[in-house]
Amino acid sequence: MFKIVEKRTLADNIYLLRIEAPRVAQSALPGQFVIVRVDEQGERVPLTIADFDKEQGTVTIVIQAIGVSTRKLCTLGEGDMIADFAGPLGNPSEFVEMSADELSKRRFLFVAGGVGTAPVYPQVKWLHERGAKVDVIIGAKTASMLIYTEQMKRVCDNLYIATDDGSCGFKGMVTAKIKQLIDEEGKQYNECIAIGPMIMMKFVTLTTREYSLRTTVSLNALMVDGTGMCGACRVSVGGKTRFTCVDGPEFDGHEVDFDEAMRRQAMYRSQESNASVKHEHKCNCYGK
């Protein structure tokens, strides 16, 4: 069992949980994920690590309450226990292999969307601490959906906000903001890293392709075990089938078949919505 030591509400339906998991915290690196199972009946949910503290032995995750298991997870509070917390899984981001000397010469552009903003944070922090230049674009539908803006500001060179309705920062999609930065402000980057909804990552890669800007994406495919056993997370990269859990989760975005990935992500959607109805029904019964 793993203890929730901190819980915060970041935005509507988006929560931060800091979990006591010393072994995971000790080994975690930017880019990796964990598998969380809320209770005996829960699913194994893959979540990208949003922060880790080796000294305190804690790992932070950020969750949007959408499915049955994520909603169950979000009803828990500080001091509550979750059944399982396994990780860190997947490969760390490629740049963790680079020396501080190499990193200090590089300019990164991060594009973060929705809850994907949370896992961008430890990457930006890592790079910033090692002298890399990092710009970050955070995209959201509207200002109230933005998360991590204050923390991010402290660890990046320039933070740009893009909202669909213009309620904060740039009005428009993150892709339009990328174009503006490169075309109008003359910004140059060695690499772009995009983490967010599949559809956002797809369009970011289409945009950066025009500039031949190398782009890494972090895929949030369906998984069961997260260790290479099930193959539910199969994704086509450069025409080859790869497992997101052990070959990823980060891949060259220009090589990923996003249309297939989005279709595969929806494989259990009808079962999941049935389960949600069932869950709601149960909750109502207990409430009476």
Added chain:
Amino acid sequence: MANKIPRVSVREQEPALRATNFEEVCYGYNEQEAQTEASRCLNCKNPRCVAACPVGIDIPAFIKKITEGDYSAASSIIAKDSSLPSICGRVCPQETQCEGSCILGIKGEPVAIGKLERFVGDWSLENESDAELTIQSNGHKVAVIGSGPAGLACASDLAKWGYEVTVFEALHKLGGVLVYGIPEFRLPKEKIVAREIDSLRRLGVKFETDVVVGRTITIDSLLDDEGFDAVFIGSGAGLPRFMGISGENLNGVVSANEFLTRANLMRAYDDEYDTPIFVGKKVVVVGGGNVAMDAVRTAKRLGADAVIVYRRSEAELPARKEEVHHAKEEGIEFKMLTNPTEVIGNDKGWVRGLRCVEMELGEPDESGRRSPIEKPNSDFEVECDVVIMALGTSPNPLLKRTTAGLETNRRGCIVTNEQGATTREGVFAGGDAVTGAATVILAMGAGRTAAKAIDEYVKNKAK
């Protein structure tokens, strides 16, 4: 004459009923049935069954104890060579091992050795598992990676010899393939697997779940920082293979590992659990091994029409005869000499069929089985909405990648000597991680062999 008695048939759940539930198919022998069946054994001077048992259990001796009603003694005889009789009695391919070489089998039916082993194992779990044990620690620590048959067997022996053993399991539940792979209807999880594991706990074995060695911790950190004297790798062969044909990434194509893990480990068949599973109306399982049988029978129980597609003929099916027989009784369709060439999708990217070709058998290949050859212009379509690939598995490369000096062969299997020592000092391995996908009994045997080698290694080092 003992051999005039016909083999005692075992009571089973009715096929039509069991095809709709996940309760165990086979009820096993009661005391009287076991004694009658045991009385059939000729107690051969040169018992061929013992030679054919991968771990050399003294079969005639334990059977004799059954006839005497001394089940505790029977259990002790088995325990000398096997640590998991309730499990092996259920899942061993007896027809190609002990029972396959029983002298009675030449003219009639062999002694039901597997069912007798299961009887003794279950009797012991029921009657002997509360015994209090006090084992003096020898002060040495051994780490076991993986809680499947190899790891459990290795841990059990080492604990009995006084080692402080910690088993690290990547998943949330203990048992490895016994819980994620083999279905409840063949091997009950709470009644059998959990109790075997509890008996290890009573020996003082510690278990840590949710630890992925190679990620959460490494073999180096176990040896250098956590004070373990030796490490045993029993991490199995968990990576599923796919065919590499067109359409394999369509929605509705899953590995048998995924399908079975959702059903068994994650209990998707149980309404109380949140696990989704997609079964569809018609499921085609590609493959002919035990895993294919497990997948197809699980699909049937979840309400689908279920078909096996296999490229050779029925005689070459690698699955246990009993499983094939049970599957047929349950209404599984077998399409033999059939090989898929393409998964066909609809306009939404979901499976709507499987294109196959007919095969015929040619000359024997290196495995000794006649190799299938495609019949020209024989392609046809099988309508289905789910395709389950059960084509075998290979070991996970994670430990090799994260452990310096640990060699593997070109199939990704860990290289060991006959005693189970790997190319890295202090690191031993056994089971599917070394052999590639094989049987529970071989893995258990390898775990015990390695336990002896670990004992010698640690004692020599301490000198």
